[in-house]
Amino acid sequence: MKILIFGIGGIGGFVGGALARVADSIYFYSRGENGRTIGEKGIQVDSALLGSFTAHPVKVSHEAGEMGPMDLVFLSCKGNGLKEACRELAPMVTKDTVVVPLLNGVLVSELMEPLLPACHVADGTIRVFSHREGPGHVVQTAGSGKIVMGMKDGKNPPVLYEAADLLQKAGIPAEVTGDIRLDSWEKYALMGSNSAVFCYFDGPAGKVRQQKDYLSILHEAVGEVMAVAKAKGVSFPVEYEENYIRIFRSLPDDTVTSLYRDLSGGKKAEDTEAAMILGRMVDMGKETGVEVPVFRRAWEWAMKQNRK
Numbered sequence: 001m002k003i004l005i006f007g008i009g010g011i012g013g014f015v016g017g018a019l020a021r022v023a024d025s026i027y028f029y030s031r032g033e034n035g036r037t038i039g040e041k042g043i044q045v046d047s048a049l050l051g052s053f054t055a056h057p058v059k060v061s062h063e064a065g066e067m068g069p070m071d072l073v074f075l076s077c078k079g080n081g082l083k084e085a086c087r088e089l090a091p092m093v094t095k096d097t098v099v100v101p102l103l104n105g106v107l108v109s110e111l112m113e114p115l116l117p118a119c120h121v122a123d124g125t126i127r128v129f130s131h132r133e134g135p136g137h138v139v140q141t142a143g144s145g146k147i148v149m150g151m152k153d154g155k156n157p158p159v160l161y162e163a164a165d166l167l168q169k170a171g172i173p174a175e176v177t178g179d180i181r182l183d184s185w186e187k188y189a190l191m192g193s194n195s196a197v198f199c200y201f202d203g204p205a206g207k208v209r210q211q212k213d214y215l216s217i218l219h220e221a222v223g224e225v226m227a228v229a230k231a232k233g234v235s236f237p238v239e240y241e242e243n244y245i246r247i248f249r250s251l252p253d254d255t256v257t258s259l260y261r262d263l264s265g266g267k268k269a270e271d272t273e274a275a276m277i278l279g280r281m282v283d284m285g286k287e288t289g290v291e292v293p294v295f296r297r298a299w300e301w302a303m304k305q306n307r308k
Contacts, residue, residue, distance in 0.1 A: 206253025
């Protein structure tokens with residue numbers, strides 16, 4: 001089974017490095033100094049979960065013609081780069097290829113299907129904190145690393161189960177689920193609500209908790225996600241909202257999401273995942289008739305960064 005890791009940043013490097021350590025059919029799609037370094041020296045992974053190691057994929061390239069068609073693709077990129085990633089990925093996809101996106105957002109397959117040739121576009125989530133430290137060097141600091149994947153209709157092809165077995169062999173917990181829609185929405189509710197709240201109050205967790213109305217805004221934000229999900233046929237467990245509030249109250253004071261860090265650090269919204277994380281919720285609110293005032297205010301704050 002030929003497996004392509006498309007995008008060798010924090011997520012792709014962690015997953016790809018782990019797989020390349022145990023399998024001889026792992027390909028990396030990467031360009032620039034990062035790709036050159038991995039091609040010459042392999043990828044160095046320093047992981048709280050897996051330890052430190054160097055792994056070597058079969059090939060590292062940004063030329064689709066050098067790779068050939070793939071059986072399975074793990075796609076890891078920033079949401080604002082999704083269209084370009086799909087364009088570059090398309091020549092390596094056949095009708096039998098299974099593509100699993102591992103990036104922020106909810107049910108990313110819905111965005112990808114119009115951008116790719118006919119194939120099997122699954123959805124996937126990963127619970128991990130990792131980043132690219134430098135060319136050819138990835139650091140994973142926290143998180144279970146667990147990957148959950150599946151098709152929206154629950155009809156999961158055998159390749160997904162083979163991939164889960166290989167991930168387990170590589171030390172990464174993995175599961176194929178018949179209800180990826182719920183898992184995708186649950187992860188988005190956590191990450192998306194946090195991003196919305198940080199943008200709403202323009203500050204990290206500590207600043208948010210200093211605001212008198214922060215608990216009501218937390219409930220509103222996660223409630224907006226849950227209401228839109230319900231309108232789309234996905235119901236959260238009854239305890240989810242209170243669990244979310246409990247987790248937020250326990251966050252270290254300096255906690256932010258990568259989206260808020262990018263925006264507050266001066267990046268324009270168009271150069272971040274703002275549209276994927278905030279704008280898409282606003283759009284889905286309009287589509288379903290659900291009011292999403294917290295996400296709308298956060299989205300408006302993000303768009304103002306374009307004018308600074």
